[in-house]
Amino acid sequence: MNTREKFIFHKNFKYRHFTSTILAGNLKDKTLRDNFLISQNLNPANLVLVNQVHSSDVKIVEKYNCGNFIDNCDGLITTDKSIILGIFTADCVPLLMTNGIVKTAIHAGWRGIHSGIIENAVGILNNKFSINPKDIEVYVGPHIHSCCYEVSRDFENIFNLKLKNNRLDLSEVVFSKLKKLGIVNIFDMNLCTCCQNNYFFSYRRNKTSDRILSLLA
Numbered sequence: 492m493n494t495r496e497k498f499i500f501h502k503n504f505k506y507r508h509f510t511s512t513i514l515a516g517n518l519k520d521k522t523l524r525d526n527f528l529i530s531q532n533l534n535p536a537n538l539v540l541v542n543q544v545h546s547s548d549v550k551i552v553e554k555y556n557c558g559n560f561i562d563n564c565d566g567l568i569t570t571d572k573s574i575i576l577g578i579f580t581a582d583c584v585p586l587l588m589t590n591g592i593v594k595t596a597i598h599a600g601w602r603g604i605h606s607g608i609i610e611n612a613v614g615i616l617n618n619k620f621s622i623n624p625k626d627i628e629v630y631v632g633p634h635i636h637s638c639c640y641e642v643s644r645d646f647e648n649i650f651n652l653k654l655k656n657n658r659l660d661l662s663e664v665v666f667s668k669l670k671k672l673g674i675v676n677i678f679d680m681n682l683c684t685c686c687q688n689n690y691f692f693s694y695r696r697n698k699t700s701d702r703i704l705s706l707l708a
């Protein structure tokens with residue numbers, strides 16, 4: 492990874508997307524965020540964000556939602572080409588999904604994953620938009636990996652798995668859910684926000700309120 496880059500992306504996920512790095516600053520700050528988008532030739536007025544609450548709720552957004560934060564949900568879906576979907580994270584999993592027509596962005600922490608946000612999003616894409624999961628491509632952004640994610644034994648019951656050295660492998664939980672839903676095209680950055688905290692904000696490491704932004708344009 493080039494340590495001077497303000498954003499990263501997956502070269503095989505062919506849709507316009509990226510995750511900002513710590514060098515872009517805390518993108519919850521509107522001025523920083525707007526300037527950053529403009530520097531990438533993206534119009535900040537077209538961005539839709541979420542007031543993330545670690546829920547499993549996903550909402551469909553339209554043109555009139557542009558420039559706003561959507562309350563009480565952790566996932567967004569849109570069919571509007573001009574809309575940019577954004578998700579803030581600092582250890583949780585940013586998931587960007589698309590079949591090239593319908594766009595989805597999800598904030599997936601362990602609570603949201605456990606309560607079914609991935610199933611809810613793919614369910615909407617399947618039932619409401621008739622999208623075959625095989626046609627959905629998923630970008631898995633930087634998030635905390637098992638190297639840094641020590642958790643209590645309770646998580647064995649929560650996720651019905653065996654912890655290795657008391658560490659939770661959130662990536663593995665996400666991949667297995669995606670695969671169970673029939674999604675095969677998964678593009679994983681395979682980067683840990685916690686041990687790579689020179690590049691990303693990490694809540695676990697710093698208890699920071701600063702966030703990186705993943706977006707799908």
Ligand SMILES: [Zn+2]
Nearest residue numbers: 638639683686
């Ligand atoms: Zn790590």
